[in-house]
Amino acid sequence: MFQTSLLTSEYRYLLSISVTTFQKFWVLNGLGPNSKPKPAHRDYNATLEFNWAPYLVESSAGDTSRPLIGNHKSEPVVVPESISEHGQHWKGVDYLVFDTYAWWTRFPNLKFMRVLFRRESTEYRETDLNTVYEKGLRTWAKWEEDNVNPNLTAVFFSSMSPFHDRSLDWNNPDAFDCARETTPIFPNMSTHLNVGINQQLFDITENVTKSMKVPVHILNITILSEYRKDAHPSLYGVSRDKRKSDLKTNPDCTHWCLPGLPDTWNELLYTKIISI
Numbered sequence: 001m002f003q004t005s006l007l008t009s010e011y012r013y014l015l016s017i018s019v020t021t022f023q024k025f026w027v028l029n030g031l032g033p034n035s036k037p038k039p040a041h042r043d044y045n046a047t048l049e050f051n052w053a054p055y056l057v058e059s060s061a062g063d064t065s066r067p068l069i070g071n072h073k074s075e076p077v078v079v080p081e082s083i084s085e086h087g088q089h090w091k092g093v094d095y096l097v098f099d100t101y102a103w104w105t106r107f108p109n110l111k112f113m114r115v116l117f118r119r120e121s122t123e124y125r126e127t128d129l130n131t132v133y134e135k136g137l138r139t140w141a142k143w144e145e146d147n148v149n150p151n152l153t154a155v156f157f158s159s160m161s162p163f164h165d166r167s168l169d170w171n172n173p174d175a176f177d178c179a180r181e182t183t184p185i186f187p188n189m190s191t192h193l194n195v196g197i198n199q200q201l202f203d204i205t206e207n208v209t210k211s212m213k214v215p216v217h218i219l220n221i222t223i224l225s226e227y228r229k230d231a232h233p234s235l236y237g238v239s240r241d242k243r244k245s246d247l248k249t250n251p252d253c254t255h256w257c258l259p260g261l262p263d264t265w266n267e268l269l270y271t272k273i274i275s276i
């Protein structure tokens with residue numbers, strides 16, 4: 001059985017081309033309360049699954065069925081040493097594709113707990129996001145080493161998807177983030193482009209995955225995506241009223257248009273799969 005966990009954008013695009021290409025698809029129920037329906041192909045005994053785990057490890061944002069502690073809808077609490085609740089959905093599949101980035105960068109510091117959530121518990125600590133991110137990623141790495149047989153399962157990790165919410169990054173101080181951008185950033189080979197990413201998190205990811213006993217195939221989508229300031233929903237990611245009233249009103253410079261750049265990410269994933 002082919003089963004995989006993907007970036008949201010990649011999942012939606014793969015789903016769309018699968019339904020277009022193959023007519024014998026049906027939908028299965030997801031694995032657990034936070035899973036999406038799984039499209040499956042009858043002829044190939046293949047399923048495609050999306051599992052919601054924004055921090056990979058447990059968090060107050062990772063399961064809609066779990067009561068949040070206090071008012072953490074805007075400030076999630078992460079449990080960086082616990083992953084089994086999500087991990088149970090990742091066992092026994094052929095391809096696992098992971099990513100985690102956007103949710104980590106919402107705040108410079110993160111609240112974290114050492115144990116799973118309890119309704120009456122409000123004991124948490126706060127530290128910088130890099131520290132919690134590395135602890136969480138090492139928990140994920142250990143789960144992979146303890147639960148994945150590399151002879152049966154191939155593991156992929158997609159690097160961070162950049163934001164384009166600072167037009168100064170491409171030397172355009174008069175722009176409103178990515179709003180109305182219609183061309184990519186043209187490369188300057190003499191300088192390294194650094195747009196919309198946290199380089200420290202990028203380096204932590206690289207160091208952790210390289211040190212793992214289970215081989216992890218890195219999908220480096222970051223550098224090619226940094227150039228595509230024109231590939232976001234931009235103004236069309238906000239309501240029509242806001243679009244008309246104020247160009248500066250938070251254009252969507254985080255998500256990506258479909259069809260669009262995620263098509264290329266999936267081409268990279270396909271190439272990796274057929275090459276191993």
